[in-house]
Amino acid sequence: MPIKKTLVVKKVPSLKKATSEDGIPLSTVIRRRIQAQKARFHANDNIAEFIKPGDLEGLVEEVAQKMQGVLESLVIDTESDHNTRNTSFRVAKMFVNEVFNGRYVSQPELTKFPNITHLNELMIIGPITVRSACSHHLCPIMGKIWIGVLPDKDSALIGLSKYSRITEWVMCRPQIQEEAVVELADLLEKKIKPTGLAVVMEADHFCMQWRGVKDPDSKMINSVMRGSFLKDSNLRREFLALVQRKS
Numbered sequence: 119m120p121i122k123k124t125l126v127v128k129k130v131p132s133l134k135k136a137t138s139e140d141g142i143p144l145s146t147v148i149r150r151r152i153q154a155q156k157a158r159f160h161a162n163d164n165i166a167e168f169i170k171p172g173d174l175e176g177l178v179e180e181v182a183q184k185m186q187g188v189l190e191s192l193v194i195d196t197e198s199d200h201n202t203r204n205t206s207f208r209v210a211k212m213f214v215n216e217v218f219n220g221r222y223v224s225q226p227e228l229t230k231f232p233n234i235t236h237l238n239e240l241m242i243i244g245p246i247t248v249r250s251a252c253s254h255h256l257c258p259i260m261g262k263i264w265i266g267v268l269p270d271k272d273s274a275l276i277g278l279s280k281y282s283r284i285t286e287w288v289m290c291r292p293q294i295q296e297e298a299v300v301e302l303a304d305l306l307e308k309k310i311k312p313t314g315l316a317v318v319m320e321a322d323h324f325c326m327q328w329r330g331v332k333d334p335d336s337k338m339i340n341s342v343m344r345g346s347f348l349k350d351s352n353l354r355r356e357f358l359a360l361v362q363r364k365s
Contacts, residue, residue, distance in 0.1 A: 135172070136180035144176040161253040162293035162301070166224040174214055174222055181210035217251055220290030226283040228309055230274040238313070240353065241267045242360055243281045252325045253292035261321025261337075263299075264364070265306065266357040268314035268346050276310060284309075295321055295338050303342040314346030316357050 136144050151168040152159045159165050185206035189196055196202045214222065244264030252259055263285055269275065288302045303317045318341045326336045347354050 135176040136183065137176075144173060144180055148173065148177075161221075162291045162297060164221055164225070164291075166222055169222050177222075178207075178210045178214045181213060182207040185209050216290070217249070218291055220287045223287075226280070226287055228276050228280050228284065230276055230310075233269055233271055233273050233275055236271045237269050237273075237275070238271075239268075240356060241269070242357065242364075243267070243278065244361070245364065246282050246285050248285065248289050248319065248321060250289040250295075250298060250321075251292045252323060253294060255325040255329065256292060257324035257328055259295060259321050259323055261319060263302070264316075264318045264361045266314070266316035266318075266347060266361075267306075267310065267312050268353065269310070270313040273312045274310045281306075295319060295323070296340055299340055299342050303344060307344055312345065314348075314350070314353065315342075315344040316347040316354070317342045318358070318361055 148168055152165060189202060189206055194202055242264060245262035248261045248263050250259040265281055284305060285302060289298060299317050299319045303315060307315050320337055320339045322337055327334050343354060347357060
């Protein structure tokens with residue numbers, strides 16, 4: 119006799135956690151907190167200070183409900199199609215807990231060490247893998263980042279892994295590459311106060327490869343140079359030559 123398979127169906131979560139006691143959508147509650155402080159909440163902004171314990175779980179539920187509506191508007195039968203039955207919840211978890219997580223969680227701690235030996239030679243960190251999303255179409259941006267640091271005696275030194283953590287935190291938001299690189303450079307410059315700082319990013323943009331012109335070979339490369347890297351052409355050439363060699 120053939121073996122019968124039991125299909126386990128997960129329902130899209132209710133809005134129980136996604137609403138306040140007054141029945142107001144949680145996203146509206148969070149938005150009001152932000153607006154009360156006259157703060158900005160653009161796609162590439164971090165809003166962690168306005169997120170309370172349990173809010174992210176509620177946001178996942180609210181996004182799942184609204185994503186279910188998107189699937190229905192796309193005329194996708196999520197009831198009988200086993201491949202899309204739980205897609206709305208999976209997408210919601212992906213957006214909130216993974217690909218846009220840099221909007222909702224606080225900046226990772228950066229353990230600093232004093233520059234006791236007065237290091238003042240060029241350091242290059244990379245390539246650091248970058249995963250982000252274009253804020254125009256929410257398509258993936260996949261690439262690599264190289265960071266050049268020229269410290270001085272007053273610079274703070276941070277662990278190698280911290281460069282990757284802070285890069286991931288900045289990049290896990292919907293944004294455009296040009297602004298993301300500047301934001302990362304601003305943050306690193308503020309935290310470690312080097313004599314010079316350079317950031318180079320090279321990435322594939324799926325909004326050009328997957329849609330639009332559909333050019334599979336298109337990439338964007340841009341850089342930010344600060345301090346000594348901006349003033350000293352020899353230092354800049356050394357950094358770029360070493361990065362190119364490792365590309």
